[in-house]
Amino acid sequence: MVRYIIILILFLGCNDGQNQTLPSSTGAHSEIVVVVDDSLWDNKLNKTFSQVFNGPIKGLGKIEKEFNIIQINNSEFSQVFRRHKNIIIFSDNEKTQNDKWAKDQLVIQLNINSNTNSLLETFQKVKSIFVIDELNYLRKKTKKTxxxxxxxxxxxxxxxxxxxxxxxxxxxxxxxxxxxxxxxxxxxxxxxxxxxxxxxxxxxxxxxxxxxxxxxxxxxxxxxxxxxxxxxxxxxxxxxxxxxxxxxxxxxxxxxxxxxxxxxxxxxxxxxxxxxxxxxxxxxxxxxxxxxxxxx
Missing domain, CATH: 3.40.1000 (Protein Transport Mog1p; Chain A)
Known part of the structure; x- marks a missing residue:
């Protein structure tokens, strides 16, 4: 029993150290890196995705997009992009992770083939997650000082x-x-x-x-x-x-x-x-x- 407790403590200690050594995230708050190959993006995703994420902010005199989108191919997803604050990856998995490769980071993996919702519904739900995450981050950052x-x-x-x-x-x-x-x-x-x-x-x-x-x-x-x-x-x-x-x-x-x-x-x-x-x-x-x- 004591042996298991020691192993658990060591495991938790390693995880804490790993979180502490993560690099700071990069990129602007209202910027999202989208990892998907050009063929799928151009033929199926771009129009609906842009409709949801590039929509104008309400209440402004001039049109300003809610989010800026950077689309890259899977082969281009280098270490530099992995540190970005906001990432969406189209893959075979469905997962939402915080601080995966960097601090204050949100990574969402989407499998559109297994999703029963329409693309529009799926992207609207994902967008709401990023909106809430951004507001929480800004509030947390402001509260410090x-x-x-x-x-x-x-x-x-x-x-x-x-x-x-x-x-x-x-x-x-x-x-x-x-x-x-x-x-x-x-x-x-x-x-x-x-x-x-x-x-x-x-x-x-x-x-x-x-x-x-x-x-x-x-x-x-x-x-x-x-x-x-x-x-x-x-x-x-x-x-x-x-x-x-x-x-x-x-x-x-x-x-x-x-x-x-x-x-x-x-x-x-x-x-x-x-x-x-x-x-x-x-x-x-x-x-x-x-x-x-x-x-x-």
Whole structure:
């Protein structure tokens, strides 16, 4: 019995050491390496796969793909590609593995011949796994250095848990509104996070919620010109899915605009809204919006 315990301890110790010695993963978060031979990719998979993974991010003024796809043949799947953060392999097996060849890595093997679902259904399920994994990674990464003092104040005042990256500065902290801002001198970007309460019990995002957001914009977020203020862009219908709303804002009597995203937290007698929006002209917004979704 003692002998088996010693062997088990040695085995677990070896596994821990192996995990600790894995190299860091490479590649961008929203990038997926797809390992499949050209013939199968071109003749059967590419169209449906691209339809699912290359779809546009909702709520942006310009089209930006949710994921970038790098397709390679099996013969090209070298050690360099094995360290990539996100990998899909079409093979004879069905398996999902974390940290297979590198840290913070997700590898999914698919056997489309044994799958009873359609290609569209299969790819949609796989995509949802990568979306959740990416948001969890971004949240975990932010949490390591986030502003715990502000987060605790928000938790105390509004009873929700949001993450505030350390780069944000607190502007207002009250029971009515928490307002944080990121406005770096070295680049043309302003990002804001707002947390506030709507004193109505709601179960869905409706015009009452949207009007409440506009009211907070009007009261607090002003432009430099007289009578200029931020408002939801009415020419673009916000995209609402469960408790998340995505859309565009613009500066009334001004020339600024950009995307916003907010989450609603429904309580018995009130609704708490955590909202983030950015002004970042001439840059891709995908990474900013995905960070917002992860921390709100």
């Amino acid at each position: 986030s502003n715990k003092l502000i987060e605790n104040q928000i938790k105390k005042r509004f009873n929700i848990e949001v993450l505030i990256p350390k780069k944000y500065t607190n502007i207002i902290m009250s029971n009515e509104l928490c307002w944080m801002q990121y406005n770096p001198k070295e680049k043309d970007e302003i990002s804001q996070i707002l947390v506030f309460t709507v004193n109505e019990a709601k179960k869905t995002i409706d015009n009452t919620i949207l009007n409440a957001v506009d009211s907070v914009f009007f009261k607090y977020i002003k432009g430099s010109a007289e009578h200029s203020f931020v408002k939801i862009e009415k020419l673009y219908n916000p995209h609402i899915e469960q408790n998340i709303c995505r859309g565009l804002w613009r500066l009334e009597n001004g020339f600024m605009g950009g995307p916003f995203i907010f989450k609603t937290y429904f309580f018995d007698k009130k609704t708490v809204i955590s909202l983030a929006f950015t002004f970042s002209p001439n840059t891709q917004k995908r990474d900013i919006i995905k960070e917002f979704e992860a921390i709100l």
